[in-house]
Amino acid sequence: MITKRIIPCLDVKDGKVVKGVNFTGLRDISSPVGLAEFYSRSGADELVFYDITASSDGRKIFTDILRETARNVFIPLTVGGGIESVADFENVLCCGADKVSVNSGAVRNPSLVSEAAKLYGDQCVVLSVDVKRVNGVFRVFAKGGREDTGMEAVEWIRRCVGNGAGEVVVNSIDTDGVRKGFDLEMLEAVCAAVRVPVIASGGAGCIDDFITLFKTVKGVDAGLAASIFHFGEVDIGELKKRMAEEGIPARIQEENNHGLR
Amino acid sequence: MVAIVDYGVGNLFSLRSSFAAVGAEALVTGDRETIAGADRIVLPGVGAFQDAAEKLRARKLDAFLKELASSGKPLLGICLGMQLLFDKSFEYGEHAGLGLLRGEVVPLSERVPAELKIPHMGWNPLSFTGGRHPLFKYVKEGECMYFVHSFCAEKCEESVIATAEYGCAVTAAAAKKNVMGCQFHPEKSGDAGLRILQAFCEMEEEKTC
Numbered sequence: 189m190i191t192k193r194i195i196p197c198l199d200v201k202d203g204k205v206v207k208g209v210n211f212t213g214l215r216d217i218s219s220p221v222g223l224a225e226f227y228s229r230s231g232a233d234e235l236v237f238y239d240i241t242a243s244s245d246g247r248k249i250f251t252d253i254l255r256e257t258a259r260n261v262f263i264p265l266t267v268g269g270g271i272e273s274v275a276d277f278e279n280v281l282c283c284g285a286d287k288v289s290v291n292s293g294a295v296r297n298p299s300l301v302s303e304a305a306k307l308y309g310d311q312c313v314v315l316s317v318d319v320k321r322v323n324g325v326f327r328v329f330a331k332g333g334r335e336d337t338g339m340e341a342v343e344w345i346r347r348c349v350g351n352g353a354g355e356v357v358v359n360s361i362d363t364d365g366v367r368k369g370f371d372l373e374m375l376e377a378v379c380a381a382v383r384v385p386v387i388a389s390g391g392a393g394c395i396d397d398f399i400t401l402f403k404t405v406k407g408v409d410a411g412l413a414a415s416i417f418h419f420g421e422v423d424i425g426e427l428k429k430r431m432a433e434e435g436i437p438a439r440i441q442e443e444n445n446h447g448l449r
Numbered sequence: 450m451v452a453i454v455d456y457g458v459g460n461l462f463s464l465r466s467s468f469a470a471v472g473a474e475a476l477v478t479g480d481r482e483t484i485a486g487a488d489r490i491v492l493p494g495v496g497a498f499q500d501a502a503e504k505l506r507a508r509k510l511d512a513f514l515k516e517l518a519s520s521g522k523p524l525l526g527i528c529l530g531m532q533l534l535f536d537k538s539f540e541y542g543e544h545a546g547l548g549l550l551r552g553e554v555v556p557l558s559e560r561v562p563a564e565l566k567i568p569h570m571g572w573n574p575l576s577f578t579g580g581r582h583p584l585f586k587y588v589k590e591g592e593c594m595y596f597v598h599s600f601c602a603e604k605c606e607e608s609v610i611a612t613a614e615y616g617c618a619v620t621a622a623a624a625k626k627n628v629m630g631c632q633f634h635p636e637k638s639g640d641a642g643l644r645i646l647q648a649f650c651e652m653e654e655e656k657t658c
Binding site: 189190191193228233255258259262263266281282283284287307308310312354355376383384385409410439441442 | 567643
């Protein structure tokens with residue numbers, strides 16, 4: 189049976205992880221490569237790297253980091269942030285990304301999803317959507333959640349999946365940063381509308397929030413979070429153990445007892 | 450040396466890195482002489498079956514790989530690379546594969562219940578079929594591997610060595626003598642996946658009489 193995935197998200201700026209990182213036992217706590225390796229050892233099922241750099245120098249540093257991560261971390265790697273064109277896909281894929289997530293780039297140019305899906309396959313194209321309720325309606329926000337596009341979110345997601353998006357990350361602006369749990373109502377609505385994997389993002393504050401998510405919204409495939417993992421408030425190993433105890437399928441890493449590697 | 454066959458599909462950066470991680474020298478190459486000189490061969494692949502099969506043919510690698518396989522050299526197909534080892538695929542039409550393994554490739558959507566998502570994407574535990582194959586020398590039954598696929602091999606009872614439960618028993622790995630394939634991505638399956646690559650790297654050439 190397929191397991192529910194746990195995905196830490198790293199925002200990378202000028203070569204460093206932002207959103208304060210606070211780990212004991214990690215020497216360079218802001219090093220994306222070091223943090224990625226740490227998460228992989230902890231049992232993360234996948235990693236998301238967001239490039240939040242604006243400058244072209246920063247871009248170069250980001251792809252160098254990506255290459256270094258792919259050389260050392262052997263779990264799926266999704267890359268997002270500033271993906272505007274097929275050339276941007278190519279740029280991160282050749283540095284070791286497995287999937288590429290598009291957000292504002294798809295809003296500005298909806299054919300980006302279909303063009304990329306045709307070239308790299310549906311499984312490679314992740315639609316990331318920032319959603320916020322406006323007068324009781326789910327609306328798509330662009331530019332890092334600052335701009336209301338006026339589009340209805342579920343319809344937008346359905347359309348992009350129809351164009352070839354193979355996975356959807358739903359980030360609820362309403363619950364993001366509040367740490368009172370995922371936006372179950374919003375996720376339920378999205379899961380009912382599409383038949384591709386759905387990743388929940390925004391609102392996780394503790395282990396119980398993940399348990400509630402997977403028990404309530406059966407269609408959700410993965411839970412994504414950043415700071416609670418970075419601050420060490422939620423340990424991925426413990427989270428996985430709790431999931432297994434609660435009867436939620438989870439990948440528990442075997443101890444490497446073969447003397448290999 | 451491991452030759453990772455480069456025939457113009459997908460990115461092979463992670464695959465090469467994963468062999469480096471288990472201490473094996475790996476070369477990404479489309480050159481027949483280099484491939485022939487390798488101790489073992491990996492046939493990767495992402496994307497569409499027809500496109501990949503045509504690219505192999507266009508580079509005259511199809512007959513060449515079959516010949517090498519019959520020489521007894523260990524050959525591992527990964528994901529679409531595994532599907533290419535079978536007789537044929539019904540991915541958008543009907544297309545011939547390399548025919549190194551008996552069986553055919555069919556859409557998952559016709560095999561799994563409608564409430565399950567396509568592609569089959571994520572970590573799924575392995576069940577071994579008929580004992581533990583040498584490829585799994587360092588992994589236990591029940592360890593999870595990372596899958597991403599929308600088509601699966603069937604009618605391959607004689608070669609299936611592991612399955613994963615996804616509404617039905619999906620062929621996760623198959624092998625016949627020195628020809629092996631895994632539907633999942635060992636290079637993306639964390640430590641467990643690397644242990645499979647390690648086992649592959651330790652395999653001896655099959656003796657052919």
